[in-house]
Amino acid sequence: MSAIGLKDVRKSYGSVEVISSIDLDIEQGEFVVFVGPSGCGKSTLLRMIAGLEGIDGGTLSIDGVVANDIAPARRGIAMVFQSYALYPHMSVYENLAFSLRIAHVDKAEIDRRVRNAAAMLQLEPYLSRRPRALSGGQRQRVAIGRAIVREAKVFLFDEPLSNLDAALRVATRIEIAKLKERLPDTTMIYVTHDQVEAMTLADRIVVLNGGNVEQVGRPVELYESPANLFVAGFIGSPAMNFLPCRLEHQGERTLVQIDGAEQTAIAFGSGGRSGAEAGTLGVRPESLHIAEAGAALITGMVELVEHLGEVTILYVAAGLGQPVLAKLSKTQDFAKGDRVSLSAASTDLYAFDASGDALPRLG
Amino acid sequence: MRRDGGGAMAVSRGGRAWPLRSRGVGRSASSVGDWRAALVFLTPWLLGMVLLTALPMIGSAVLSFTNYDLLSVPRWVGTANYQRLLTRDARYLHSLEVTTVYVLVSVPLSVTVALIIAVSLSATTRLANFFRGVFYLPSLLGGSVAIGVLWRQLFGSDGLVNAVLGVFGAEGTSWIGDPRYALSTLILLHVWQFGAPMVIFLAGVRQIPKEVVEATIMDGANPVQRFFRITLPLLSPLILFNLVMQTITAFQAFVPAYVISDGTGGPVDSTLFYTLYLYLEGFRNFRMGYAMAMAWILLFIIGAFTALAFWASRFWVHYES
CATH class of the missing domain: 2.40.50.140 (Nucleic acid-binding proteins)
Structure with a gap:
């Protein structure tokens, strides 16, 4: 049973079809990267899995259960946004604890999970700071920490490194790779237009173009055996x-x-x-x-x-x-x-x- | 002395104009020519400031220590006007009470209504646009005499409100003629004009990043939790702004009470607003010195409220940068 299953999934805005019939199975614990040029539908597809966008056709299943109409918060999915989307008026601690407080988790458990995530991401010295007092990299770590405390089965990353400078991007990329090692059972889906991120992080890459899947495969497979001109031209620099x-x-x-x-x-x-x-x-x-x-x-x-x-x-x-x-x-x-x-x-x-x-x- | 609170006018004008002047001076320090140019550009404002604001304020401050009936020479009485106001004039203290009740009820109410409507109309659909326009309309009509007259017709004994109540078999009273309800109709009139703060809140709601809202959805917050934990704190600087601005205008409210009570503050002084009593003393009883002392006390009251609001803001207002 796959962690995430997409079957003939479609999405249109008015008469414009942005996702046209996508079939994809993602196994539990897999790190899958959606890659493609701007406007290829990769972020839309991610948001459909998150529940932030409706699904016009086909089925999305999570752990074998059809999830098309399940509320985003009940899908067991956490999301890391491109702009971090931290709550500016809350401290790092409160940002991390927010979802647990909403879910009425008891205080001791919240504290344990927040401190655990903070330790994992080296955020302990900043727990009382507001987001505005953090650097870009630290903010991104808080955003990732929010996903960790929820102990979600699936993490979604929407171009998480694109707001960081080049050096920080490499460092954070390595941190995400390490994070994946520490959470081997967590399924991660990662959207990027940066093929280096895709090649280095992914177990499997899904190359999207114009709302269609061009090819799905291991990074080296895509490099060595591209299925078509688009993939051949897109992978490799x-x-x-x-x-x-x-x-x-x-x-x-x-x-x-x-x-x-x-x-x-x-x-x-x-x-x-x-x-x-x-x-x-x-x-x-x-x-x-x-x-x-x-x-x-x-x-x-x-x-x-x-x-x-x-x-x-x-x-x-x-x-x-x-x-x-x-x-x-x-x-x-x-x-x-x-x-x-x-x-x-x-x-x-x-x-x-x-x-x-x-x-x-x-x- | 201006009826609509000359003191507070001076505060807002001075506040806006001061940075302009200091910038002009700073830049012109290098040469006499720059000084002259700066003076030429500043003259219209300086004239207005000195002739229409500064001199009248100084004049009213001085006259507030005199007995002055507009016709004879002012007679210096020291702090007698202030002493009488604060200790012996029961009607003054009553007007202060009426105004305070009006401010404390109508301001939070109108800001709350504005906030709720703004949040519910934040969508960019055509229908939401239409309703935004409709809700803003009363603020355009504002505290005009015409609206005061209209309000009188609505809430009079044979007004529309009672006609509607009659349909349901209820018997109304003369809302503006009954001392128990007259102030409430004025409060209602103020709350009805929530358009200006609503527009400011709307701009604020639009400023909240879409991804932050989506993060709350992913975190499992329902719309009510989102409102109280995210929207409200992020709008808190605007709430403070609207509260302060509304408080200042509410303390200075004059026209609605004047129109509805035919300039008397009745029935039984139930709508005797501070500025209305000030007007009656100054222009009906010709106790201009006394009225000016009232104006100065009002200026200090408004200043104190504003200062209090800014001091308290540190505990609940979140600034992003």
Whole structure:
């Protein structure tokens, strides 16, 4: 029995469908990250699970019980908001204790839980302070503490780190990962548009786009085997390069040939198709290396060089409109205007058909 | 002396204008030219302040220590006016009592009504917008003479209120003619004009972040708990503001009582507001020095109430920043 089950869940605002038929099962104790560009519906989906948004169609079940119409507070779910949403007129202690006081938990128990959460989050010295006297990171910890004291089965995080500066974001991200370790039975659902957060925190990532689930999988799975062009382009930084190519389906296999490339055609699984079509070849910037003679995948002029120390990023104009990015290790001696030839191992290439779906690999 | 409480007018005007002046002076310290420019810009305000506020206030302060009937030369009597007011004038003490009851009942009542209506109308639907407009209307009409007259018609012995009561078989009385009820009708009139504080509360309710409200929902607070534990404390600075402003205007209330009692404060002095008694003494009995002493006492009463409200605010008002 899954902790959270979504079956054909839908949501519309007027005639605009923001969530269209989502099916998803989340196991107890799992850390699931919803990721996607702005407006993809990830926050809406989270708020539907919380009960802050109604569900127009389909069923939401929590521990196997249909929860569409259960009041938010009775779903056993706690939420951490992007803006922290602390009660400004209450001390940290009162903020943490608020939900328990509302639920008439006895005083000693409230005190035990509040102090326990404060210890877990290193908030003990600040219990008597008001939120305005706390730093951004401390406020975020209080917001997380509010979820902890409720001993909720499910924690929802709505872009909890986006109001923090870069250094604090990394530190708080690590704290959330540690928190997950200390609460192994708590299911956590986390919304972000930051793929680093998604990759580092998630047991499973749900990639959303335009109200649809594009792919669900472990972080490495999404990186290594993206199901389609959208996921391939969304996961990984800098983003995957896309090169127009020709797909020739030949029985069991499909030959992929890039116009003008010296590198020989690469074979993919055809999925039983036949004929030929235009497709897209994907190659990650970090998979590209300087080509040996006669084996170039891409040849072009260096437009821009970014020296980052551990890597050098080349922007190569190869007549595709968009420059091709190559992420080469260490400092490389390139300058604007240099002509370069790049290639990649055939195992590092991805092929997508005309509708954007990935072709399977051979073998 | 202004009938509507010249003293308090001076307080609010002075309060608004003072930072303007000090800023002008600070910036112009560098050169004489700046000084001159500052003076030119300040002249209209300075003229108004000196001629219409400062001089009349000084004049009334001086005259409050005299007997002055508007026609003959004022005669210095020292603190006799004040002594008589505070110790021997039973009618004055009665007017003070009537006014205090009026303030203590009508102000909390109107602020409470304004708060409740504002919270219930905080939605941005078209219907809520319509009702906001309707509820604000009485405040636009305000304490005008016309509304006073209308109130007299409503609560008179053959007024609309009694007509409605008659439909239900109840027999009304002349609400404004009965000393037991006359003050209550005036309190009702004040409460009816809750639009101004309502608008301020509405702005405050809209300022409460949506996510904070959602956090209370997730925490399991019902609407009543949300109101008392979140909305009310977060609106407390505005509650203080409205209480102070309403108290000041209520102490200075004049027109409704004047219209309803035909300028007498009747029946049996039951609507004898402070300012009405002041007016009667000054302009009917021509005891202008005496009236001015009353005005100054009123100024101190209002000042004391305001100071008390601000002092007490530290215990219940939550400022966010």
